[in-house]
Structure formats: C-alpha cells, structure tokens
C-alpha cells in the first residue's frame with residue numbers, strides 16, 4: 477500500500493485502469509499518509525470528508541464498464557484560493573474562515589468531471605501574497621526536505637503536499653511565481669500556463685491581470701496531463717483564450733523520447749549574472765544547461781534589460797489590483813463580520829472587520845495599492861509601472877526572435893529558514909526576481925528540479941519560459957531535460973528527500 481503514494485499520477489492511473497488498485501485504495505493510502513505526516517508538514521487546511529465516497533463512485537462506475545477519463549480515481553490537492561462547494565475556501569485568510577462557496581471553480585469542476593478525487597485544500601499565504609506560506613492566517617507549511625525551512629509561497633501547501641507524497645497532483649495559482657518558486661524549493665514541477673490558457677473563474681482574485689491557475693506535480697508528464705484536464709476556453713472567464721490547445725501530454729511524451737533538444741536554442745539572460753544567485757543554485761543551473769548542450773541544444777546569450785525592473789513594477793501593479801479586488805471583503809457580502817463596541821455605522825463595522833480579518837502583509841499591500849492609485853500619484857507610480865510592463869513584454873518579444881525558450885534559475889536561493897525573512901518584506905519580494913517577468917508578460921513558465929545544491933543539499937529548480945501560447949514547447953523541453961536528469965540521478969530527486977517523522981514502513985514500524 478505504501479508504494480501507491482510514491483507513484484506518479486500517470487502510473488497510478490495506469491494501475492487504476494488495469495484494476496490493480498482501486499480508487500478507494502488509492503484515496504485511503506493518501507488520506508493515511510496525510511494523517512501520518514501532515515501534523516509536521518501542515519500542507520492541508522482541510523481534508524475532504526467526502527473523498528472516499530467519490531472514490532467509491534469511480535470504482536463502481538469502472539466496474540459497471542463505463543469508459544472513464546484517463547486519470548479517473550487519482551487524488552488531487554486543491555490550493556485554498558480555488559473555491560469548492562464541498563470544503564471551505566479561505567484563501568489563507570481569517571476574513572474567509574469557514575466560507576462555503578455556492579459553486580466550484582471551473583478548474584475544480586473540470587477536475588471532478590475527469591474523475592479526479594479532490595482530497596483536500598492546501599495552505600497558502602493569505603490571498604496568495606507571499607513566498608513562504610508564513611503569511612497564512614492558519615500557520616505556516618513546512619518544507620518536507622527540512623521541516624525548519626519554508627516550502628515556498630504562496631502555494632507552499634500544494635508543493636509540500638506533492639513533495640511529501642500526500643497527493644500526486646495539486647492545483648496552484650501563480651501571480652508572481654506562487655506555483656514555480658514552491659516547486660523550486662521542494663523538488664517538484666510547477667507550471668504557470670500562458671495567461672488565459674486556464675480559467676480563473678472561481679480563483680479568488682489577487683491581481684487579475686497577473687493571476688494564472690496551473691498544475692503542481694512530481695513529473696512533467698503529470699503536469700501536462702493535468703493542464704489537459706483543467707485548460708481550455710471557459711465562457712465564465714472574460715480573459716480566457718478561445719483557441720484549441722494541442723495535447724500537452726503528447727508533447728511531454730514526445731519530449732521524454734528525446735531528440736527535441738537537438739538544435740534547440742536556449743536563451744540565457746546576460747543581465748542575470750550568476751553572482752546574484754546562491755553558488756549552489758547557479759552551479760546546478762549551469763550543469764543542467766551543460767546536460768542539454770551535450771544533447772545538441774545551443775545556449776545563446778540574450779539581453780532582457782528590463783527584466784530586473786520586474787519586481788519594482790510588479791509591487792506597484794499587484795497592490796493596485798489587489799486593493800481593488802479585496803474591497804469586496806466588506807463584512808456584508810462574505811465571511812467575517814466584527815461589530816465594534818459602540819460602533820454604529822456600517823463604516824465602523826467594515827473597518828473593524830477588515831482590521832481583524834486581514835493580516836499584516838495584506839494590509840501593507842492594500843495601503844500601497846490604494847496610494848499608487850490615488851489621483852496625485854497614479855501617473856508617477858501605477859502609470860510608470862505599466863510602462864515598465866510593456867518594456868518587459870518587448871524584451872521577451874525580442875528574445876523569442878532569437879531563441880526557442882529562455883532558461884533561468886527558478887529563484888535566487890534554496891529554501892530559507894522559517895522566520896528568516898518574515899520581518900523584511902523587501903527581502904521577501906526580491907526572491908521573485910526570476911518568476912515575476914512571466915506574469916507581467918503573460919508568457920508560460922515551468923520549473924522542474926535541476927538537482928540538489930552542492931552548498932546546502934537542498935532542491936534547486938530550473939525555469940523555462942516560452943512565447944505566449946507555446947505551453948506545449950515547455951512540456952516538450954521540460955520532459956526532455958527531466959528524462960536526462962532522472963537518468964543521471966538514477967531515479968527521481970524526491971526519492972532522496974529525508975524520511976518524515978510520521979513516516980512508517982508498511983509493517984508499521986518507524987524508520
């Protein structure tokens with residue numbers, strides 16, 4: 477039973493189809509795992525009490541001879557930013573404690589229709605603001621590689637759940653890196669699709685022009701399979717792209733077969749010198765590039781002079797949009813209501829509710845965003861940031877005339893210690909330097925493990941970026957590199973993660 481949890485979603489699905497494992501067994505194995513390790517990891521905010529019933533339904537339909545979708549019966553963890561009818565949706569905030577949505581986010585509805593079993597909701601920084609999950613109102617998540625370290629953020633819960641084998645698949649959201657940076661620090665795969673490729677309907681908005689929902693998995697193929705399920709046009713999302721997408725799973729399988737690296741032009745940004753990165757991160761990045769070069773890829777230096785201004789522009793655009801999006805938490809329509817002693821007016825109630833319901837980081841960004849949008853400062857701050865955004869988009873356009881993909885280390889350092897940066901917002905923001913440009917430009921980005929850092933032994937991710945709508949290219953290239961690296965390592969990187977305290981052998985003995 478214990479090895480069920482270590483299977484990729486693709487392999488588990490094959491066993492489910494072959495009748496070697498039932499959906500109930502697969503679901504129970506993951507629920508048992510959650511019971512055993514989540515007290516230490518704290519990846520989950522809610523575990524789905526209906527999960528086994530859903531699984532039993534899949535088993536029953538399968539045994540009745542129904543032709544089920546490819547991944548039917550595979551468990552899925554859902555970031556708490558996505559609304560669900562059968563579990564609370566809090567977005568990591570006290571202001572939405574216990575909130576039950578009347579509808580499922582489109583991605584959740586599509587996952588359910590594909591037979592995936594939503595086993596729980598994962599922890600996150602409040603309203604997806606952060607890089608460490610320490611801004612969650614419900615306490616931080618711990619990195620399964622080292623419980624004293626951050627699992628990344630804002631989607632640290634989804635990444636930790638997948639890395640700790642509590643779920644083979646998870647959903648995340650990425651506004652400035654919240655899928656890709658947690659993947660980097662946990663040795664998992666995180667994909668931010670092209671803006672508009674996956675519906676945002678039912679994703680509690682942080683910054684609507686940047687937000688994108690995407691997969692968090694242990695393999696590139698699993699990510700592709702999940703995007704095949706959740707992606708595509710949705711009439712409920714006005715920014716949803718209407719095109720027909722190719723099969724991403726087919727792209728990943730093609731990449732894994734090799735050959736796609738021959739003649740591939742990989743851009744490396746000259747303005748991102750190795751010196752800005754932890755030595756072990758830069759070294760792992762260079763080694764991954766060398767592995768690809770040995771297979772016939774060509775490394776091309778490109779200039780993206782505005783890339784480094786991404787953080788500054790993002791931390792004006794994001795707060796501006798967030799201050800507007802979060803105005804709806806007004807004590808009237810959703811969640812918490814605090815009536816102050818002697819408070820009479822609706823304004824008193826709103827103020828007391830927002831004071832009690834929002835955490836420090838959320839308040840900081842609402843204040844910043846409101847300021848940036850105020851009449852006297854709009855052009856100086858918000859207007860300038862939008863111009864920088866255009867310049868970054870042009871940098872990408874120019875770069876993609878010369879190269880097929882751009883590669884960067886996924887983040888400047890490996891997982892830092894819990895508590896280390898929480899008191900220094902600027903340090904926390906600078907962590908997003910390599911991930912933010914993709915959100916500003918709307919292009920897709922994938923992070924997959926490139927190895928363990930030689931200086932601290934922690935996971936490192938490599939990020940690939942492609943032109944908008946070229947998500948399939950990322951799956952092809954990502955799967956090609958993954959195949960080579962897993963071969964070099966003699967097995968998946970996550971198999972090297974230390975055992976968790978709650979982990980037992982199948983005989984029930986503590987290891």
Ligand code: GLN
Pocket residue numbers: 604605606607629630649650651652653654655682794908
């Ligand atoms: N770390 C970034 C931030 O704090 C990214 C957040 C996200 O992608 N949701 O805004």
